[in-house]
Amino acid sequence: MVIHDIVVIGAGLAGMRAAIEAARAGLNVALVSKVHPVRSHSVAAQGGINAALKEDDSWEAHAFDTVKGSDYLADQDAVEILCKEAPENILELERMGAVFSRDERGRIAQRPFGALSYPRTCYAADRTGHTLVHVLYEQILRAGIWIYEEWMVVSLVVEDGICRGVICLNLATGRLHRLHSKAVILATGGYGRVFKHTTNALINTGDGMALALQAGARLMDMEFVQFHPTTLRRTGILITEGARGEGGYLLNREGERFMKRYAPEMMELASRDVVSRAEQTEIDEGRGVDGCVLLDIRHLGEKKINERLSQIRQLAIDFEGIDPVHDPIPVRPGAHYSMGGIEVDVWGETGIEGLYAAGECACVSVHGANRLGGNSLLETIVFGRRAGRRAAEYASSTELKPFPDVFLKEAAHEIALILNRDDGERASTIRHELSSTMNGCVGVFREEKGLKEALDRVRELRERYRKVCIDDKGDVFNTDLQNALELKNILLLAEAICLGALERRESRGAHYRKDYPKRDDENWLKHSLFCLKDGEIRIDYKDVTITRFPPKERRY
Amino acid sequence: MRIKVKIKRCDPTGRGGCEPYLQAYDVDVKEGMTILETLMWIKENLDGTLSFRRSCRSAICGSCALVVNGTPKLACKTQILREYEGAREVVLSPLSNFRVIKDLVVDLSPLWDKIGRIEPWLQPGSEPPEGGWIITKDEVERIDRESRCILCGICNSGCNSQEVDPEFIGPSAAAKVYRFVGDVREDGKRRRLERVSGPHGIWDCSRCVMCNEYCPKRVEPMTSIEKLRVEAIREGLVDNAGARHVEALVDSVNRVGRLDEAVYTFRSLGFLRSIGMIPLGIRLELHGKMPLPHIFPAIEGIEEVRELIRAVEEEE
Numbered sequence: 001m002v003i004h005d006i007v008v009i010g011a012g013l014a015g016m017r018a019a020i021e022a023a024r025a026g027l028n029v030a031l032v033s034k035v036h037p038v039r040s041h042s043v044a045a046q047g048g049i050n051a052a053l054k055e056d057d058s059w060e061a062h063a064f065d066t067v068k069g070s071d072y073l074a075d076q077d078a079v080e081i082l083c084k085e086a087p088e089n090i091l092e093l094e095r096m097g098a099v100f101s102r103d104e105r106g107r108i109a110q111r112p113f114g115a116l117s118y119p120r121t122c123y124a125a126d127r128t129g130h131t132l133v134h135v136l137y138e139q140i141l142r143a144g145i146w147i148y149e150e151w152m153v154v155s156l157v158v159e160d161g162i163c164r165g166v167i168c169l170n171l172a173t174g175r176l177h178r179l180h181s182k183a184v185i186l187a188t189g190g191y192g193r194v195f196k197h198t199t200n201a202l203i204n205t206g207d208g209m210a211l212a213l214q215a216g217a218r219l220m221d222m223e224f225v226q227f228h229p230t231t232l233r234r235t236g237i238l239i240t241e242g243a244r245g246e247g248g249y250l251l252n253r254e255g256e257r258f259m260k261r262y263a264p265e266m267m268e269l270a271s272r273d274v275v276s277r278a279e280q281t282e283i284d285e286g287r288g289v290d291g292c293v294l295l296d297i298r299h300l301g302e303k304k305i306n307e308r309l310s311q312i313r314q315l316a317i318d319f320e321g322i323d324p325v326h327d328p329i330p331v332r333p334g335a336h337y338s339m340g341g342i343e344v345d346v347w348g349e350t351g352i353e354g355l356y357a358a359g360e361c362a363c364v365s366v367h368g369a370n371r372l373g374g375n376s377l378l379e380t381i382v383f384g385r386r387a388g389r390r391a392a393e394y395a396s397s398t399e400l401k402p403f404p405d406v407f408l409k410e411a412a413h414e415i416a417l418i419l420n421r422d423d424g425e426r427a428s429t430i431r432h433e434l435s436s437t438m439n440g441c442v443g444v445f446r447e448e449k450g451l452k453e454a455l456d457r458v459r460e461l462r463e464r465y466r467k468v469c470i471d472d473k474g475d476v477f478n479t480d481l482q483n484a485l486e487l488k489n490i491l492l493l494a495e496a497i498c499l500g501a502l503e504r505r506e507s508r509g510a511h512y513r514k515d516y517p518k519r520d521d522e523n524w525l526k527h528s529l530f531c532l533k534d535g536e537i538r539i540d541y542k543d544v545t546i547t548r549f550p551p552k553e554r555r556y
Numbered sequence: 557m558r559i560k561v562k563i564k565r566c567d568p569t570g571r572g573g574c575e576p577y578l579q580a581y582d583v584d585v586k587e588g589m590t591i592l593e594t595l596m597w598i599k600e601n602l603d604g605t606l607s608f609r610r611s612c613r614s615a616i617c618g619s620c621a622l623v624v625n626g627t628p629k630l631a632c633k634t635q636i637l638r639e640y641e642g643a644r645e646v647v648l649s650p651l652s653n654f655r656v657i658k659d660l661v662v663d664l665s666p667l668w669d670k671i672g673r674i675e676p677w678l679q680p681g682s683e684p685p686e687g688g689w690i691i692t693k694d695e696v697e698r699i700d701r702e703s704r705c706i707l708c709g710i711c712n713s714g715c716n717s718q719e720v721d722p723e724f725i726g727p728s729a730a731a732k733v734y735r736f737v738g739d740v741r742e743d744g745k746r747r748r749l750e751r752v753s754g755p756h757g758i759w760d761c762s763r764c765v766m767c768n769e770y771c772p773k774r775v776e777p778m779t780s781i782e783k784l785r786v787e788a789i790r791e792g793l794v795d796n797a798g799a800r801h802v803e804a805l806v807d808s809v810n811r812v813g814r815l816d817e818a819v820y821t822f823r824s825l826g827f828l829r830s831i832g833m834i835p836l837g838i839r840l841e842l843h844g845k846m847p848l849p850h851i852f853p854a855i856e857g858i859e860e861v862r863e864l865i866r867a868v869e870e871e872e
């Protein structure tokens with residue numbers, strides 16, 4: 001058994017930022033990730049990261065935009081922290097080595113983004129995530145932080161309400177290992193792969209959320225799933241909001257900029273939930289093109305496209321066969337971001353002693369019912385750092401608790417069951433049924449009937465999963481086994497999403513109920529909470545923290 | 557269209573031990589389908605034991621590099637029909653120049669080690685002013701290509717120098733060095749250049765251009781290596797065979813307007829190591845590869861050549 005002070009699970013931006021912070025406190029920190037750090041999903045973020053840097057902008061304005069964007073479900077104390085700490089965090093990223101794109105005077109350039117009242121989004125061309133992931137990875141190497149690369153965490157070791165470490169599967173050897181630590185930080189990212197049409201990486205299966213729920217932590221606001229308005233038709237690959245930020249239009253089959261009917265002021269740059277619903281309405285009412293609407297950036301001209309959106313151009317050429325310099329890109333809404341996640345406070349504390357969470361797997365909540373573009377990268381950095389700091393404080397002032405043996409045995413048993421089963425259902429069959437169901441019934445528009453169907457189907461699939469069977473019986477790089485273990489996680493989360501969506505009888509942010517089309521502050525200005533009792537998911541609610549911005553009607 | 561996709565496989569724990577074998581799968585492929593989608597389809601429908609890496613499926617995470625019909629590529633960015641059309645077959649194998657772990661999964665640790673060894677982090681000389689550094693667009697542009705690297709290993713797989721010398725710094729780590737050397741904020745420039753001027757460094761690149769050809773993100777590592785060489789010479793780091801080679805070349809052209817192989821060798825390698833080259837010289841001679849005369853007179857119009865060299869030097 002290996003011992004560390006702190007084990008960070010996940011090497012995306014949140015995990016790496018947390019690890020760097022904890023290592024600064026002089027502790028022995030290890031980073032565990034099921035892929036090499038630079039393969040983490042954060043690397044795909046394109047558009048940018050928000051911060052009120054300029055004299056005529058303010059953190060208060062940023063906070064207001066965020067709260068309004070969240071449809072007033074965000075906790076305003078957390079939003080204040082996010083926005084106040086943003087500028088310093090951006091500057092620190094530059095000190096670490098990041099280079100953001102510049103304006104004419106050589107200062108950090110900022111572009112307009114959806115639902116922002118000020119051009120506040122810092123960016124590194126259209127590969128902001130890539131820049132930041134590589135910079136943080138460099139800092140991880142510099143700090144000499146140990147990386148368990150291609151190790152998948154399969155369970156959290158929690159006994160008597162205290163987290164003592166994790167059990168991991170080393171993918172290269174197939175061996176299970178115990179990592180014993182004083183504190184564990186979860187930074188495992190989102191669960192986009194619950195859905196069929198998604199912008200998310202293939203590895204985004206929400207593992208950390210599922211592990212935390214099983215270990216006794218609570219999840220929050222799981223029904224809020226962001227659908228991004230501009231994803232490629234066939235693959236779901238993202239076309240950044242930056243394309244509209246730079247001036248791109250959305251057109252229907254008649255060539256009309258239809259957003260003027262839905263958001264006359266902000267047009268294409270209204271908040272994402274609003275734009276996605278508008279697109280889906282156009283498509284559903286027969287004004288789409290082949291199940292899509294068109295994103296037109298031709299008028300920006302080749303030079304600007306190459307300078308600011310070169311990756312987008314290449315993606316459209318490679319994956320859709322369309323050169324946006326000459327033709328509009330067909331796009332449609334796709335599952336993009338998990339607003340919900342592990343319930344944490346502003347220091348990443350989960351309620352289980354020694355267990356912290358940050359990034360997309362956590363729910364602080366700074367995004368409420370709808371996240372603003374550019375706020376998620378910011379969240380990973382700001383709250384990754386805070387979780388790292390708090391975990392370090394805790395680990396410095398506590399003793400290592402004993403590591404019970406049974407967790408390793410249980411994990412080994414579970415894996416052996418899957419490996420030894422010779423007939424049963426393929427994991428891929430179950431996964432396809434699940435993701436199609438979720439796309440069909442728990443998408444941009446929802447209603448009771450579909451949600452009930454989806455919930456029943458998910459429960460049935462969870463039952464069927466008990467007989468899941470895989471081809472690969474080997475030890476070395478058994479991705480078949482990995483996929484089956486991930487499937488278990490997305491099934492559990494799908495159930496929470498369906499339950500939350502079914503129960504929430506109102507429309508708020510990204511959660512839109514056709515049968516309850518209005519926001520209902522009287523009954524529903526509250527977070528939903530999910531916990532596991534005797535194998536069943538139970539729902540509960542808690543109040544939203546409101547400090548400076550009382551709920552108002554939301555218009556763009 | 558139904559095609560056969562052949563995959564070079566190897567399973568260290570399964571039958572045949574590590575002995576690689578080719579396995580063919582019949583796949584219905586559609587226009588637009590990528591190699592990665594093909595692999596996923598095979599894994600889900602035909603054979604779950606097939607192992608390969610993947611994550612972003614949008615050419616930014618660097619997971620899915622492999623060799624397609626002899627050329628290293630990203631599986632997620634490569635359309636299978638285009639590959640099939642040219643060669644009438646599709647053969648997929650793991651990246652070369654790396655040890656295979658299983659099927660298409662290779663051990664990239666030599667790549668990570670090389671990246672780690674170059675101290676891949678910015679070492680600024682001073683703290684930025686309040687509000688951050690002022691950096692011009694041109695200065696950002698200078699390291700733009702190198703900043704695009706996704707560390708997929710494709711360039712290392714195609715690299716001829718790495719094939720003969722596994723210790724060679726390799727194109728990706730060299731590009732990363734330039735990413736810092738070219739950064740206006742960097743203070744450790746000279747030290748970095750000193751390090752890569754040594755054995756297994758930038759002068760060991762044979763300039764075969766494969767890395768530039770294959771790089772899926774157009775980083776052009778060989779161009780980075782050339783930029784490093786220029787910077788190194790500017791810094792006066794000329795006490796090595798590579799830099800002397802370049803100087804001898806310029807000198808030779810300046811003197812006689814062409815390459816004077818013999819003098820060139822002496823200048824690059826120094827007296828003692830040049831003596832070691834004599835057997836090679838004799839063999840070259842016997843094969844008619846060293847045409848007479850061995851001592852060249854200056855070419856016609858040498859003044860023009862010298863004028864050109866002067867002009868370039870002045871411009872610099």
Ligand SMILES: Cc1cc2nc3c(=O)[nH]c(=O)nc-3n(C[C@H](O)[C@H](O)[C@H](O)COP(=O)(O)OP(=O)(O)OC[C@H]3O[C@@H](n4cnc5c(N)ncnc54)[C@H](O)[C@@H]3O)c2cc1C
Pocket residue numbers: 009010011012013014015032033034035037040041042043044045046047048049128129151152153154187188189190199200201203204206207208238336337358359360361373374375376377378380
């Ligand atoms: C295409 C795309 C573009 C985006 N663009 C933007 C943008 O421009 N601006 C913005 O603000 N936001 C953007 N987002 C959102 C943002 O990128 C993500 O929310 C954020 O990067 C999440 O970071 P993270 O560190 O929480 O998780 P991730 O980057 O997803 O990292 C998760 C880590 O956890 C590891 N992991 C997961 N499960 C396990 C396990 N069981 N065992 C071990 N390790 C595990 C993974 O290996 C990985 O290292 C975008 C999202 C997408 C999909």
Ligand code: FES
Pocket residue numbers: 609610611612613614615616617618619620621630631632633
């Ligand atoms: S899967 Fe990420 S580069 Fe191909």
